[in-house]
Amino acid sequence: MLKKVIIxxxxxxxHARPCSLLxxxxxxxxxxxxxxxxxxxxxxxxxLGVMMLAAEYGSELELVxxxxxxxxxxxxxxNLIESCFGEx
Amino acid sequence: xxxxxxxxxxxxxxxxxxxxxKEVTLSVSKEDINPSEIEQNIDLFNKSIQTIISEIDEFxxxxxxxxxxxxxxxxxxxxxxxxxxxxxxxxxxxxMILLDPEFHKEIKRYISEERMNLEKALYTHFTKTIDYFNxxxxxLYADRAVDYDDVYRRLLMRIxxxxxxxxxxxxxxxxxxxxxxxxxMVSPFHKKGIAGIALRRGTKTSHxxxxxxxxxxxxxxxxxxxxxxxxxDVLIIDAKNGKIIGNPTTEIIVEYQILEDxxxxxxxxxxxxxxxxxxxADCELIQLFTNIELPFEIDNILDLNxxxxxxxxxxxxxxxxxxxxxxxxxxxxxxxxxxxxxxxQFTIRTIDIGGDKVANWFSPPKEENPYLGCRGIRFSLKxxxxxxxxxxxxxxxxxxxxxxxxxxxxxxxxxxxxxxEVLEECKNxxxxxxxDFNEAIPIGTMIEIPSAAINSExxxxxxxxxxxxxxxxxxxxxxxxxxxxxxxxxxxxYSPAFLQLMMRAILSAKKYxxxxxICGELGNDHNFTAFLLCLGVREISVGSQHILGLKKxxxxxxxxxxxxxxxxxxxxxTIKDTELFINRLNNICIHNTRTFLVT
Numbered sequence: 001m002l003k004k005v006i007i008x009x010x011x012x013x014x015h016a017r018p019c020s021l022l023x024x025x026x027x028x029x030x031x032x033x034x035x036x037x038x039x040x041x042x043x044x045x046x047x048l049g050v051m052m053l054a055a056e057y058g059s060e061l062e063l064v065x066x067x068x069x070x071x072x073x074x075x076x077x078x079n080l081i082e083s084c085f086g087e088x
Numbered sequence: 089x090x091x092x093x094x095x096x097x098x099x100x101x102x103x104x105x106x107x108x109x110k111e112v113t114l115s116v117s118k119e120d121i122n123p124s125e126i127e128q129n130i131d132l133f134n135k136s137i138q139t140i141i142s143e144i145d146e147f148x149x150x151x152x153x154x155x156x157x158x159x160x161x162x163x164x165x166x167x168x169x170x171x172x173x174x175x176x177x178x179x180x181x182x183x184m185i186l187l188d189p190e191f192h193k194e195i196k197r198y199i200s201e202e203r204m205n206l207e208k209a210l211y212t213h214f215t216k217t218i219d220y221f222n223x224x225x226x227x228l229y230a231d232r233a234v235d236y237d238d239v240y241r242r243l244l245m246r247i248x249x250x251x252x253x254x255x256x257x258x259x260x261x262x263x264x265x266x267x268x269x270x271x272x273m274v275s276p277f278h279k280k281g282i283a284g285i286a287l288r289r290g291t292k293t294s295h296x297x298x299x300x301x302x303x304x305x306x307x308x309x310x311x312x313x314x315x316x317x318x319x320x321d322v323l324i325i326d327a328k329n330g331k332i333i334g335n336p337t338t339e340i341i342v343e344y345q346i347l348e349d350x351x352x353x354x355x356x357x358x359x360x361x362x363x364x365x366x367x368x369a370d371c372e373l374i375q376l377f378t379n380i381e382l383p384f385e386i387d388n389i390l391d392l393n394x395x396x397x398x399x400x401x402x403x404x405x406x407x408x409x410x411x412x413x414x415x416x417x418x419x420x421x422x423x424x425x426x427x428x429x430x431x432x433q434f435t436i437r438t439i440d441i442g443g444d445k446v447a448n449w450f451s452p453p454k455e456e457n458p459y460l461g462c463r464g465i466r467f468s469l470k471x472x473x474x475x476x477x478x479x480x481x482x483x484x485x486x487x488x489x490x491x492x493x494x495x496x497x498x499x500x501x502x503x504x505x506x507x508x509e510v511l512e513e514c515k516n517x518x519x520x521x522x523x524d525f526n527e528a529i530p531i532g533t534m535i536e537i538p539s540a541a542i543n544s545e546x547x548x549x550x551x552x553x554x555x556x557x558x559x560x561x562x563x564x565x566x567x568x569x570x571x572x573x574x575x576x577x578x579x580x581x582y583s584p585a586f587l588q589l590m591m592r593a594i595l596s597a598k599k600y601x602x603x604x605x606i607c608g609e610l611g612n613d614h615n616f617t618a619f620l621l622c623l624g625v626r627e628i629s630v631g632s633q634h635i636l637g638l639k640k641x642x643x644x645x646x647x648x649x650x651x652x653x654x655x656x657x658x659x660x661x662t663i664k665d666t667e668l669f670i671n672r673l674n675n676i677c678i679h680n681t682r683t684f685l686v687t
Contacts (some may be wrong), residue, residue, distance in 0.1 A: 016232055017416060020181055046190035047181070048217060051232055054224050 001066045002074050010084035013056035018085040023047045025076055031067025033077070044077070089335050094286065094311035096330030097297050101348045102263055102284025102306035103341065106321040106334075109254050109266040114244050116211045120203045129199045129206040136246045137186050144183050185239045206247060214240040230411050258282055263323045265314060274299040275384075284325035286311050286332055298381050302388060302632060308332060358636035362393050366639045368621065369646040369679055376639060377433065377629035379607060383421050386428050388632050396432035396490070398629025399555065399607045400425070402478065406441055412474060418481035426489030433490045435555070435629075436482050437534065438475065438507075440464050440496040459569065464497020464534075465507055472510060479514040486526035494532040494555055499539045501546045508550075536560035536608075541589040544596035554597045555629070558608030562586045581610055582666040587657065594623050605629055614641045618677040619657075619670055622650040650677040 008014060014022070026033045026044045033044035037059060042049030044063070055061060061081075065074045121129060185191065191213065198209035214236055221233040254273055258264060260281035268289040269277075274296050277285065284306040287296075300307040306327035317323065317334060324333040324344050333340060366374040377398025378389045389397065405413040405421075426434050440463065455461035468475035482493055495507050508531060518525050533540065533547050536557035540547060548554065562579060563570055565586045570579040581587075590610075597604035605627035610616050612630040617638070620628070630638055650673050660666045 012414070015229070015414075016181060016235075020184060023184055043190050046188045047184040048188050049190050051229065052220065054226065054229060 001064065002070045003065075004063045004074060004078060006061050006063060006078060006081050008055050008057055008059045008061065008081065011057050013059065014050065014053060016051070019047060019050045021085050022077065022080060023050055025080055026073070029065075029067070029069050029073035029076070031065050031070040031073045033066075033073060034064040036062040036064065089333065089337060089340075090316050092311055092313055092316060092332045092334065094308040094330050094332065096328060097309050098301045098305070098307045099328045100284075100304060100306035100325075101327065101344055101351065102282075102323075102325035103344060103348065104261045104263040104283030104323060105259075106317050106319055106323045107258055107262040107264050108317065108319050109257060109264055114241065114248070116207045116244070117205055118208055119205055121199070121205045123203075125205075126200050126203075129209075130196055132247060133195055133199070133206050133209075136243060137192075140242060140246060141183060141186055144186075181235055182239050182242075185236065186243075207244065210240060210243055210247075263325055265311075265317050265323075269296045274303065274305070278303045278305055284308075284323070284327070286314070286317075286323070286325060288314055299384070302382075302385050304633065358640060361636045361639045361643075362391075364639075364643075366642045368642055369644060370648045372621070372626070372647055374621065374642050375605075375627045376635055376642075377435070377605065377607075377627065378632045378635060379629050380632070383425060385632060386425050390428060392632055392635050394432075394632075394635055395627075396429055397425070397434050398605055398627065399494070400434065400436045402436060402439060403441055405478075406439060412477070415477045415481045415484075418478060419484050422482055422485035422491065423488050426485050426491050429489050431490060433492065435492045435494050435532065437494045437496050438465070438478055438482075439468055441467060459563075465495045465503050466497060468495075469503065469506055469510070475510060476514055479511050480517065483511075483514055483518055483525040483529065484523060486529045487524045491526065492530040492532060492553070494534055494553075496534045496557070497537060497560075498533045498535075498547065499537045501543065501550065504533055504547060504550060534607075535593045536564070538565050538589055541593045544593040545599065548596040548600040548602050551602060553602050554593060554604040555607045556590060556593055556604065558590065558606060558610035561589060561608070562610075565589055580663055581613065581616065582663045582670070584660050584662070584666055587660075587666060591623060591657070594625060598624050603627060612638060614638070615670055615674065617641055618645050618647075618650055618674050621645060621647045622654050622673065622677070644679050645677050646679060647677065 010018060012018075023045060035042050035044045035050065035053060037053045037055055040053060042053055044050060053059075053061075063074065063077060065071075065077075067073070194213055195206075195209050198204045198212060199206060202209075204212065218233045218236050218240075221229045221236065224230075254264075254266075254269075254277075258277060258280050261283050263284040263286060264277060264282060265286045266288070268287055269285065274285075278300075282305060285300060285308070287307070287309045288311055289309065297307060297309060306325045308325055308327055308330055311332065317332075321334050322336065322341070324336055324341070326333065326344070333344075336344075366376045368374065375395040377396050378385075378392070378394050379399040379401070380386070380389065380397055381401045382404055386397075402418075405418060422436065462470060468478075479493070482491060485491055493511070495504065498504050498507075511531065515525065515527070530552035532553035532555055533551040534555050534557050535541050535544060535547075536559075538561065541561065544554070558581070559570070562581055562583065566578055566580075566583055568575050568578045570576055594604050604625060606620060606625055607629040610620070611628040612634045614637075617628075621642070628638065653673060653676060656669055656672075657666070660669050
């Protein structure tokens with residue numbers, strides 16, 4: 001199991017488009033992927049779950065990956081969030 | 089025979105059989121299920137999801153291969169709910185919602201553990217979700233509630249085997265009678281060959297009406313006493329006069345059929361003008377642009393072979409919705425249009441809300457006199473975040489084509505400079521982030537306030553181009569609200585004062601060698617075309633339905649013949665004088681014998 005804490009850096013937060021990109025990317029891996037924000041924990045492969053986080057700019061997220069391709073999955077997802085999903 | 093009156097919002101004549109359409113209300117069965125029914129409900133759930141997903145995939149396929157006519161045709165015939173111009177990303181989102189593992193888990197739990205039937209399970213899940221997003225009080229998430237609602241309705245209709253598509257009830261040549269029509273339904277109706285649409289509600293500016301007009305469907309709104317209409321009645325939609333004749337006598341049908349034939353005949357002749365240029369009889373090339381209100385109109389424009397878009401009204405982004413458009417949403421639309429236009433000009437007018445156009449999300453302090461209130465550029469300068477979002481989106485799209493920006497309702501040079509400064513700030517933001525945009529993007533002024541016309545020299549010095557909005561310029565010059573019937577006769581484009589102001593603006597632009605175009609109704613008033621061309625106007629922008637007629641007219645004009653008489657306008661003291669002057673000018677310049685075959 002791999003864990004990583006990350007801050008949402010794009011100004012508009014995890015609104016629809018970033019959520020779609022995140023879930024789409026996560027869906028390519030076999031590992032389980034959970035996201036924790038404060039007391040909430042959601043399935044990172046669920047668009048509803050990720051949107052329900054309503055993670056705004058500056059939110060702290062804990063990403064938890066578990067499975068055969070967890071390393072690759074973590075790298076991809078972290079890159080995506082750190083690149084601000086190609087937004088500002 | 090009976091006659092029903094409504095509001096004229098388009099032109100044309102439609103004759104066909106009445107088809108009364110009712111809106112679908114979705115009721116949900118609340119009964120719990122037996123353990124033996126669990127599997128059956130889950131099966132139905134899986135199958136419905138699968139069917140919708142494959143519809144979506146096919147749709148996306150068609151979206152990507154628009155050149156491939158066969159696929160497009162296939163999709164067209166499959167009653168795909170959304171039309172092809174819809175943003176693909178929304179559809180992708182719908183797909184994700186449908187495939188969401190948590191959603192599947194929850195529905196299955198509702199069915200197997202709580203013994204809900206599938207309809208109730210869906211209702212419970214989606215109501216909870218939609219409420220959650222709405223209660224976040226964040227416009228970005230409120231939009232998601234709309235997506236979830238859309239998916240919910242689609243699923244439920246599939247399960248209840250309710251036909252999602254009103255167009256299935258329509259047959260070729262029918263006249264649809266209904267309360268209101270969703271914008272996404274107009275195009276499918278058109279493809280079915282509908283003869284006309286009669287709405288009990290709907291306004292002149294609603295999206296559906298705009299689409300119907302652009303597609304050439306005769307449409308009437310606000311019809312009263314619609315109970316008189318029965319299914320299968322023969323209806324004549326006289327859209328131009330805003331009336332419907334029910335079960336007419338043979339004589340009247342023949343009368344209207346002749347009229348319809350004439351209109352069609354004219355259309356056929358005009359279609360011959362698509363491929364040729366708008367060149368005058370003395371070989372001056374005039375550029376014809378289109379005014380558009382909705383992005384989907386772009387395809388129609390490409391077909392008409394015009395010189396581009398002279399006025400893209402961007403209000404649709406802000407009206408008819410509960411939230412503000414994001415930068416990325418606007419950017420995608422501008423980009424799509426710019427790319428399709430290629431090297432043709434694309435003029436985007438920044439937000440012109442206020443006045444009579446008020447958005448849902450925006451409840452301004454009630455103004456005593458909205459036409460003299462916070463509208464156009466005044467609104468933008470007071471709401472800089474909204475303004476900047478739009479400017480950033482336009483700038484980012486500017487690398488994809490010949491994009492230019494136009495500011496509406498400029499009254500003084502100060503406002504123009506302030507607006508330009510905001511644009512400069514946006515440019516700086518993009519530079520910092522190394523995002524590409526066209527550094528030399530042309531910035532134009534809309535001349536529609538008398539003070540701007542009077543001070544047009546200084547504005548011409550600072551602007552890259554002018555566009556004259558003749559409707560507002562006339563209304564502000566003569567201080568007449570043209571929608572006010574009791575004084576509408578004072579709203580007269582032959583007003584010497586108005587023409588002097590317009591001429592002044594044109595001359596200022598000429599003096600500084602800046603392009604000037606006409607984008608108001610005067611541009612489509614054939615009586616004025618020769619006059620405008622003689623004054624030196626070489627660009628006119630009109631609604632797409634007027635392009636070919638105007639082109640035909642321009643080809644009959646000889647500018648050189650009119651120029652020597654132009655100064656007589658200075659002697660016009662009254663409206664009567666101007667009318668005589670314009671008539672004389674037309675007699676001198678216009679050669680009706682010139683056919684389109686002579687190039």
